[in-house]
Every structure is written in C-alpha cells, then in structure tokens.
Amino acid sequence: MTGETDDRVTEEAIDGRAITDGRGEGEVLRSSEPVSFYGAVDLSTGEFIEEGHELEGHNVAGKVLVFPRGKGSTVGSYVLYGLAKNGVAPAAILNEETETIVATGAILGEIPCMDSLSAPLSSLPEGERVVVDADAERVLVDGCEVE
Amino acid sequence: MTGETDDRVTEEAIDGRAITDGRGEGEVLRSSEPVSFYGAVDLSTGEFIEEGHELEGHNVAGKVLVFPRGKGSTVGSYVLYGLAKNGVAPAAILNEETETIVATGAILGEIPCMDSLSAPLSSLPEGERVVVDADAERVLVDGCEVE
Amino acid sequence: MHLTREEEELLESDTPGERKAMELLVTLGDVYGAEEMVEIGSAQASGISYKSIGDPGVEFLEGFAAEGAKVSVSTFANPAGMDMQQWREMGVSEEFAEKQERIQDALREMGVTLSFTCTPYLAGNLPRRGEHVAWAESSAVSFVNSVVGARTNREGGPSALAAAITGRTPKHGLHLAENRRPDYLIEVDAEIDSQSDFAALGSWAGRIVEDAVPYFTGIDGGRTDELKALGAAMAASGAVALYYVEGITTDEEPPASGDVETLSFEPSDLEAEYEELTTGENPELVVFGCPHASMEEIEEIAATVEGQSLTSDLWVCTSGAVKTWADRNGHTDTIEAAGGMVLADTCNVVSPIEELGYETSATDSAKAANYLPGFCNQQVVFEDKRALLEEVIE
Amino acid sequence: MHLTREEEELLESDTPGERKAMELLVTLGDVYGAEEMVEIGSAQASGISYKSIGDPGVEFLEGFAAEGAKVSVSTFANPAGMDMQQWREMGVSEEFAEKQERIQDALREMGVTLSFTCTPYLAGNLPRRGEHVAWAESSAVSFVNSVVGARTNREGGPSALAAAITGRTPKHGLHLAENRRPDYLIEVDAEIDSQSDFAALGSWAGRIVEDAVPYFTGIDGGRTDELKALGAAMAASGAVALYYVEGITTDEEPPASGDVETLSFEPSDLEAEYEELTTGENPELVVFGCPHASMEEIEEIAATVEGQSLTSDLWVCTSGAVKTWADRNGHTDTIEAAGGMVLADTCNVVSPIEELGYETSATDSAKAANYLPGFCNQQVVFEDKRALLEEVIE
Numbered sequence A, B: 001m002t003g004e005t006d007d008r009v010t011e012e013a014i015d016g017r018a019i020t021d022g023r024g025e026g027e028v029l030r031s032s033e034p035v036s037f038y039g040a041v042d043l044s045t046g047e048f049i050e051e052g053h054e055l056e057g058h059n060v061a062g063k064v065l066v067f068p069r070g071k072g073s074t075v076g077s078y079v080l081y082g083l084a085k086n087g088v089a090p091a092a093i094l095n096e097e098t099e100t101i102v103a104t105g106a107i108l109g110e111i112p113c114m115d116s117l118s119a120p121l122s123s124l125p126e127g128e129r130v131v132v133d134a135d136a137e138r139v140l141v142d143g144c145e146v147e
Numbered sequence C, D: 001m002h003l004t005r006e007e008e009e010l011l012e013s014d015t016p017g018e019r020k021a022m023e024l025l026v027t028l029g030d031v032y033g034a035e036e037m038v039e040i041g042s043a044q045a046s047g048i049s050y051k052s053i054g055d056p057g058v059e060f061l062e063g064f065a066a067e068g069a070k071v072s073v074s075t076f077a078n079p080a081g082m083d084m085q086q087w088r089e090m091g092v093s094e095e096f097a098e099k100q101e102r103i104q105d106a107l108r109e110m111g112v113t114l115s116f117t118c119t120p121y122l123a124g125n126l127p128r129r130g131e132h133v134a135w136a137e138s139s140a141v142s143f144v145n146s147v148v149g150a151r152t153n154r155e156g157g158p159s160a161l162a163a164a165i166t167g168r169t170p171k172h173g174l175h176l177a178e179n180r181r182p183d184y185l186i187e188v189d190a191e192i193d194s195q196s197d198f199a200a201l202g203s204w205a206g207r208i209v210e211d212a213v214p215y216f217t218g219i220d221g222g223r224t225d226e227l228k229a230l231g232a233a234m235a236a237s238g239a240v241a242l243y244y245v246e247g248i249t250t251d252e253e254p255p256a257s258g259d260v261e262t263l264s265f266e267p268s269d270l271e272a273e274y275e276e277l278t279t280g281e282n283p284e285l286v287v288f289g290c291p292h293a294s295m296e297e298i299e300e301i302a303a304t305v306e307g308q309s310l311t312s313d314l315w316v317c318t319s320g321a322v323k324t325w326a327d328r329n330g331h332t333d334t335i336e337a338a339g340g341m342v343l344a345d346t347c348n349v350v351s352p353i354e355e356l357g358y359e360t361s362a363t364d365s366a367k368a369a370n371y372l373p374g375f376c377n378q379q380v381v382f383e384d385k386r387a388l389l390e391e392v393i394e
C-alpha cells in the first residue's frame, strides 16, 4: 500500500470497461506478467503451479486476479471454466486489455471481468479487498485513498 | 428374294459406314422393327424370346442381323457383349442408323457393324448369305442381283 | 477426331479391356462430332445394381475385368441393388445377393471405389470447379456441373467406364464453354422453401425444358440438400444436366428474357405439381434419400421419429460414408427403434422393392416419384419429409 | 451490435449453455467491430483431441453439455487424439483413451457429428458457394473459403462451438465481400507439380504474407488434393484463410501488380523450402494424410507398397468416411500387409506420437512439417509421397 494512511474508510471508484457482467469481491492478487492459464493452475485447488511465474505458490480462488493480459493456448479458456466449475475461480479478473482467451474463459465461467481501467493496475493494493462491479463498470477500493 | 433370277453368281457391293471394324458373314435375319435387346434374347443360346416381336423364335447366332436401329435399355449393350462371349452373337449387324446402345454393344462384343447403307435394308435377301466387310465399308451380296 | 500419340497407343493396346474402351470412346466421339479427347479427373460409374443390369451386366463386368480393364482415374460407383451388409434385413433374396456380390467383386478388380452412392460429392469425390470429369448418374451429373462447377456430360454406363479406364472422354457437349450457356429463363414466383418444393419445381421444369440449360431467378435460398433435390428432379422428368440459380449457384447475370425462352413458375404450378406426383395413398413404405440423404437430413428424420412408432415401414437411404456418422451419433439406433432402417449402398428405385411386397411408397423426392411407378410398380405419395412422417407416426 | 429479437432472446435463454454461447459471440463481435450477426449453414468444431485440450477441455465439454448446450446447425468435428476403433493398435494408453471417449460422449450429447476429420468437405459436409459458415481448423477454413467459395473466418474452438449452438456468428472479417479481395500477388515461376510442391509453395507463401489474402498466377494445374495441401501449408506457416489461384479457383482477373504487394516464387525458393522443412533423416515413421487423405491418395499409396515390406512404420490418416472405401477396396489390407496402418479419426499432430517412441517422422505435408517439431518433438523429413515410400521400401 502506498501513500498517506488515513483512519477514514473511503471508497475510491475506478472506471473501466466490462468484458463480462456480474459483481465479485476479494483480495487483490496481482501479477505484472501476462498469464497463460493452460498448465499454470491446478484445476481442483486453484493453486498457481507454473514454475518461475510471479504467482507461483499463490492460490487464485476467491481473489480479484489482476494481470496485464492473457496469452498462450486457447485451452486457457477452459481452465478458467474449470476453476469456476470447481468453485476455485477468482472472484473477478482485472486486465489492462483483455484478449479472447480470458474473455472467453470469463464468459464461460461466469467470472466478472473488466479491463481498460482509469488507473494503472499497479495502483490496486495487493492483499486488500476490492469490489469489481462489472454491471456498473467500476472497481471500488476500500480503505486507503489511491494516489 | 425379288427380281429376275440369274444362274450367274455375281457379287453386288453396297456401300455404307463402318461403326466397328472387322468382317463377318452369314445368313440375313431381318426385322423391320427396332430391336431392344435387353430381355429380348436368350444370352446362352442366341434365341430371340421377346413375345410379339417379328424375330420371336428365330436364333441370331452367326446371322447377319438386319434391323432399323436399337432402342430401349442401355443394358442392351451388355446383351450383345454377352452373346459374343457365349459364342452366339450375330456374325454382323446392319442398321439404317446405329444408335449408341448397338454401337457400344458391337464394340464391346467385337461384332462387325455398319449403317447408312446405299441400299434400303429391305433389299437384303432374307436367308441369303452376305458378307459384311466393315474394314472396306461395304456389304457383299452373293447370288441374285439386287434391284 | 484428332488423337494424341498416347490415345493412338490406347487404340492399339494389348489389353483388350483398354483397347475396347478407347474404341468405344472414339466411336462415340465421332458420333458426337468431337474434335478431340479431354483428360478427366474422375469418373462416376453407373449400371451397378443387379436389378438394373441383370445377368448380362454381371457377365459383362466379370468379362471386362478378366480382359484386363482397370480404371486409371479415381472412379466412384452408383448405388447397388441392396445394402451390402443389411440385404437380408431388407428382404433381398440370396440369389439376388449373390449376383450383386459378383458385380461388386468385378468392380473391385477393376479398381472402382465401392462407394455405391449417387452423392459421391458427399462421400469423398469432390472435383474442382472447371475440372473435366466423366460422370454417369443424372442427379450427380447435375450437381457436379451446376453446384460444383465441374464439366461433364451425362455419361452412360459403358461410356463412363470406358472414360474411367482410358482417363479421357470425347470433348463435346458440356465440356465446351459455349454449350454451357443458359437457354431458358425461368422466373420463379412461387414460394420455394422445403426440399420437396425444390424437387417439385425441378419436376415441372425438367418436363418443359427437357435437356436444355435453365436459369432460375426468384429463388431466395437453397443449400446443398435443396439443390441436390432440384437437380435430381430435373434430370429425371427431363434430362437437364446443367442449370443456374441466380445469386445461389452463379453470380452471372441472367440471360435477357428476349434472348431465350422465358417461363414463369406460379404458385398454382407448384400446387399442381404436388398433385401430379401423387398417385396413391396410405403408403406401406416411406422412403427418403433420393439422392442419398445428407447427415442433416438424417438428423432431422431421427429427431422427428425419436421415441415414436410408425404405421408404415421407413427407409432412409444414404452412402456408407454418411451412415458411418449416423451410426456413431445414434441416429441409426433412433430410426431403428421407431421401426425404420438406415440403408447404405442402395436406393428405392434400383432395389427390388416391388418384390418385397410394397405397392404404395411415400417420398419427398420428385425423381423417385417419377421413377417409382415405372421401375417399381409403385403408386406414390409425394410430400415434404415432415408431413410424410407426421402421417405415419402413431 | 444490432441484434435481432431472436438473438436478444438467446441472450436471455434459460438454457445456460445457449445463453453463454450467445454472450460469447456478442462479446467477440464487439471486439471485432461487427455490426450484426449472420446466420450460418454449418459449423466445424475444433478442440477435440484430448492431447490438445487436456483435462480442462474434458471438463468443459462435459460441463457445457450438462448445461444444455446443443448444436442447432450441422456441426462436424475435428480430428481426435486417436483412431476411435484402433487406438490400442496405435499404442495409445487406456488412460488417454478413456478421456478421449469422454470427449466423444460429450460431443455426441451436444449433437456434434463424430466425424473427427479435418476434411469435412470430403466426408459429407459440403457448403454451397457464398454460404456463411463458422468453421474452425485452419486447413478446412482455407479450403472452404478458397475452393468451395463459402464464407468463414478462422474460428477458435469456443467460438465455433458457440456459433454451432446459436446458429450464427458475428458478421465481420471474411463474411464481408470487401475483406475477400486479394492483397498480395504471387507470381509462381517454379514448376509446381506434386502435392508436396504445392505444400512447399504454401509453406513459403504463408510465412511471408501471414494472414493476408494472396492471389497466385503461373500455376497450371491443381486438383482437390493439391489445393488441400497448399491451403493447409499457408494456414500453418502463416494464418492465411483465403487465397486465389488464377484460372483454377477463380476466373477473376489478378490484381494489378501496382495495387498490391507482388512477390515471385522461383525454383530456388522451392528447393530452399524443401531443405528448410527437412530437419532430420532416417525416419521411424512415415505419415500421410495431413490434411486427411483422399481415396486417390490412398490408392496411390497402396499401389506403391503392395507386396513390399517397409523399414519404417507407416500411418495413413484419413476420415472414417474414406476409410470405409479403403477397407472395401482392399487398400487397408494392402497397406497393413506392408506393415502400415490406415488410421481414421486422428492425425499425426494431435495424437501423442512422441509418447509412442518416434523421434523422426517423414511427411509430404508442409503443415505437418511445420507443426511436428513443436507439438510432437519430431525431427522431420519432407518430400513427396513416392520418394518417401521408395526410401523405406526394403
């Protein structure tokens, strides 16, 4: 978390573009690297298993997963679907620019997903709770103001 | 046989168009009706079996078969082939105008065949021996002169 | 005719089957006034069913094979007189089956693909537009000329086989661009929707234009199955081997109505054609797949009869290729459970259905409706698939 | 995007599989800038092999089928990871087979035809020229656009399935006439004869033009198998979905060389491409049928290996439809007697050949030559069929 702290709880709203609809909330889990889902995530537990990746060892279940974009095999769409089916999908996904693999997976898995945010992804506070409201096309950040 | 008789044996040559090549000779067996071969001829004996046809009861084997044209099913071509294979085909065929069923059958069965004769088919003497020389494109009639 | 050196050599071939094939083509070529031969990409052989060619045909094919006749281009075969696997279930006799199997053996020996279908373009033989081929079977000729855009005349059994053996055919008729121009304009004012509508239109048109080349305007849609039905009907009631449908099979402009004979097809013509084709009622047999059914048609039939019982027999005729899919997807089981059969390799006209006890058959094919009375002593009910099935579902 | 009322209703469907399919198409349509949907005549589904989609794919297809997803148009399927009948003979494991069969069951439940071939146009799914379809599988897309003249984009697995379910696809890309104009002119100066020559040309061209639309001049011949090979190669080394060959696939004039980028393909380019594609020697496996072999190709292979023994394994991959004919005509027996196999339903790339012990494969397909190193850890020998077979005949 950056910037001045304040005991006040304020909501900061960030605008964006909705890829899918719906609403999800959870702790931010962020990667600065693109993510290729096929082979990278354990379908039954949500654990990120790709060796050498920034997210290795973390678990995506119930998190607001933040990463620049998807890449790699189109089977990545089916991975997102599978995580949702097994109840271990991210609560929501935020990208710089969502490409078709993640868009498709988010639709099939009914995972709220947004991109083109009015603030950089790096400003989203790691580990803090955010609300992704794709219906209203905005992200709400609790707690500290975002610089 | 028509016309004056003469003790001299003379050959009368009739010109025509060769459909197939080769040379065959035999007694004239003539029909004034077109012939549909499929179902009309016994393949193993050469006997003409079509009820009500002019040629019913006659046997085509070794004859010079004379008729205006073929008609009917294209299987007629296979009948001519079958007669040849069984050694009971006509020695030759003469038409006014040969159509594809007879032309095809004559080729497959290697039966000398001609049409477009310079004399009417009716002038060919029934039961008399003629030579069909398709290579030379003429028909030779022994015996009486043809009027 | 001008012959190439290779063609002259074929005329002198030591292999009798090859020599006779070339002689036949040269003779026919002279009759047609062809100036030369043209090489072909593939052939479609007719005269395959024992019902059609009888013992003379069996003897011919066996004899010709023994004379060394072998195809030199990909050659597919027309339907046989029975489903080669299910002939007993059809009720075909042992005697018939034995003869049909001898035909099959002779064809195999000559290298003819044992496809036994009138829809080779749905079973692995797809010529390219503009390609010269030598196909027999009037519905396949119509389709490959008009929908695929290849070039063939309506070959006969022996000529198609001869072309298959020599790899060429006389370059005349529809092999020449100038003979492929439309010479009738048919303005379709009736609503043509179902496959049987297309068939009825074809039945009407073929009767009038005979062996000319019609160009249709006013038809909005029409995919492969509809065009299949249209072409088959026109080739049966008439002898149409090539047609155009504006915006569907061609982007070329229609001929000016002053340049060609112009006809119009009215709603009353459509209605009258359905009546004309129907000569009976209460069919004992409903038969689909003339030409052979596509997977789409089979899906539709299965969906309609699923879980039902039928008051008549039901045959769905198709190729062994498409039946492979129908089996895998469970449609064959579905149709059998309703009391029907999915038959490969054969067709309603060239199988001996009159010997199996049927007197009245129902069909959505105008070609079948035209042929069944003469070839199979059938009275006919002609309607679209759904209507026919609804009649016989208990 | 403008949606019809029917399309709006699909978006609100009570059937989750249908609703998600429509949502996916609308989302993708917005990304593409499509103004509306277009109805399709058929679909081709990819993402079928267990090797390609793995457990996530199995779970997806089963889950989607359970969510009520059912195709509403005729939908054929891409190759699977194994011959569905002969997988044991291939050496595929029980575990793999069980997963592949679960995929098959889910597809069947959704109404997808279990055709398992990349040549649906040779197996019963033949669109009409101008028809809008939604096909995945890059070689089939190329063929149906360029040779058949239908209109499709290069769909992905989920989008093709979504189109199959809803019966429509976003009207963008190659569905629009303005996007079908050529933007490269390729003058072919080399002699292009064999199927592998066409494949090599395609491999070279695709690499350069990437996803553009090339127009080829200077090619004299080319029937269905050659065009099949050309298109597959261009779609693999590049992403070409539509091409033209002067006088062969089109009668339209080439673009003026001033209007588009112009390239020439020289004999040295052809030779270099053969060398480029060959990365190994002494293959343990010779594999044909990428795209799936036609009956003609199988006839040629059988004739070449008849009565011979081979020093390598030999796979001939084809569709279940064509294998029906190969079996009937004895070619399967002939190829098996020489030590080879005729495999249906699968292909060299999507079956687990690297697990079966092969390290170097020989092929006449430039697509396979391009993919085998990456997907199957193979070194490759690229040559025409006859030359490859002569190498391995004892």
Ligand code: F3S
Pocket (backbone or CB within 6 Å): C078, C079, C118, C139, C232, C289, C290, C291, C292, C317, C346, C347, C348, C349, C350, C367, C368, C371
């Ligand atoms: S050959 Fe085919 S077109 Fe009809 S009459 Fe027989 S099913």
Ligand code: F3S
Pocket (backbone or CB within 6 Å): D078, D079, D118, D139, D232, D289, D290, D291, D292, D317, D346, D347, D348, D349, D350, D367, D368, D371
């Ligand atoms: S899908 Fe077909 S095109 Fe080749 S890579 Fe497989 S055989």
